[in-house]
Amino acid sequence: MKILVVGGGGREHALVWKLAQSPRRPEILCAPGNPGTAEWGRNVPVGAEDVEGLLALAERERVDLTVVGPEAPLLAGLADRFREAGLRIFGPSRAAAEIEGSKGYAKALMTRVGIPTARYAAFDSYEEALRYLRSRGAPVVVKADGLAAGKGVVVARTVEEAEAALRSMMVDGVFGESGRRVVLEEMLEGREATVMAFVSGETVVPMVPAQDHKPVFDGNRGPNTGGMGTYSPVPWIDEDTMTRVESKILRPVARALVEDGRPFYGVLYAGLMLTAEGPKVIEFNARFGDPEAQVVLPRLETDLLDVLEAVLDGTLDRIEVRWSPQAAVCVILTAAGYPGSYRKGDSITGLDEDGSLQRGDQNEALIFHAGTARADDGSLVTAGGRVLGVTGLGNSLADARRAAYATVGHIRFQGMHHRTDIAAQAADLA
Structure with missing residues (x-):
């Protein structure tokens, strides 16, 4: 069986890694993939949003199943195009993916059917949004209506912070068309x-x-x-x-x-x-x-x-879907400057030669590549804002956390940043 995984980040590395464990031993392609996915399958230089290029690849390679990782290809209609061509693809249609692609649509649907969510209002007009904001006050959550790579949400504690977020999204266009429409929500506590x-x-x-x-x-x-x-x-x-x-x-x-x-x-x-x-x-x-x-x-x-x-x-x-009682903790290593503009091309050291698995202090840690590349000399370098995900496994959150951070301590690249408190509170409560 031949599988095509679409995308090239940490999620796609995790998908390729997990699919490679199938007893059916599938042949796996990844487009475009990264150095981590290359250890479990074959990378193909086709962009994740190149709908026609991906279709041509799937037809040429006689792919049996395509698995879509990122949201952008889904909202570009990749699943619809594949199904029209008679190809099997895992991922919702463009219309169904609108549940993510438009926060306004999602909020309206939830309100209509009584799904518990924050009170909200949606705006296409900056002036109307500003008037509403000033009449309601803060705290308030300001959300770009469309896709913004997880960055289009501002939790504003003051009206001034909310006004700055509105101006950034609706006037300055920091998220392009995704931010031309905004949703203002009450801030939920919990x-x-x-x-x-x-x-x-x-x-x-x-x-x-x-x-x-x-x-x-x-x-x-x-x-x-x-x-x-x-x-x-x-x-x-x-x-x-x-x-x-x-x-x-x-x-x-x-x-x-x-x-x-x-x-x-x-x-x-x-x-x-x-x-x-x-x-x-x-x-x-x-x-x-x-x-x-x-x-x-x-x-x-x-x-x-x-x-x-x-x-x-x-x-x-x-089908029975079974889960391990093990705990898992993932720590993301980012490039200097992320989530703003960030460096690329810095050498990564401390991993095994293949860059895909590391053992640390008697515990197992998985390395998922997110923004990495191979330099001309074959060495591993940074190529994105989120560079690596280090997932520690253990019998408890505390054990998994120790495994993750023990491995993080072996990895180096210029300007490397990570949070030191991932799962700390949960590990104390577990």
Whole structure:
């Protein structure tokens, strides 16, 4: 069997790594891939948003299944194009992916069907948004309506901060067309968590929960990023909470998408705030989270390939999806300057020669490449803002955290930055 994984970041490395473990021993291609994916499959230099190029690649290579990692190709209609050509692809249609592509659409859908979420208002006009903001005051959450690589959310504690965010998005165009429309939300109080689910129409199978850390600095300070680290399990999500998330959020949204004529086939990501009133939705995404995939996929015991095919075949309700009791903690190593402009081309040292797996202090740690490249001499260099994800595994969050940071201590590149508090609070509570 031949599989094509679309994308070239840490999530895609995790997907390739997990698919390579299938007893069916698939041949794996990754487009465009990175040095990490190259250790488990064959990289092909086709961009993740090159819809026609990916289609031509899949047809030329006679690919049996394509798995889409990032959100942008889904919103460019990649899944629709493949299905029109009679090719199997794991990922929602463009219409279904609008649950991520437009925060306004997602909020309207949630309001219509009673899914718990923050009160909001959406605006195309900067002046109208400004008037609303000044009438309501702060704190407030300002969100770019479209895709912004996880950076289009500003939690403003003051009206002045919110006004600056509105101006940046709607007037200065820092996120391009994605920020021309904005959503203003009440700020929810509580603990954040992520619950992803395999979704096949109205059939929903939740994954184990995870917790991401968005701000760039320790103590959740500084600007938001695409994710500085994550961990699983989440101590404050018990079985009752998971039951509530499934019954009040995941199943209703899957059913609503079917009723809207946008049936969802893929991974649905629910970003949650666990409030005093119960879990409420911060956002939906239409794919595996990154870096959440780097802690959730290592805990999956069922063959991932079997699960993906069950989603597409409509047999998801007949498969048992099993999870390891192990804990996983992922620490993201970033380039100097991230999430702003950042350096590239710095030499990375401290990894094994293949750059894909490291052993640290009696514990296992997985290395997932996100923004790396091979220099002309074959050495490993930085090539993105988020460079590497180091995932430690252990019998507890504390053990997994020690394994991750022990390995981080062996890795070096110029200007390397990482948070030192990933999973610290959770490890103390577990």
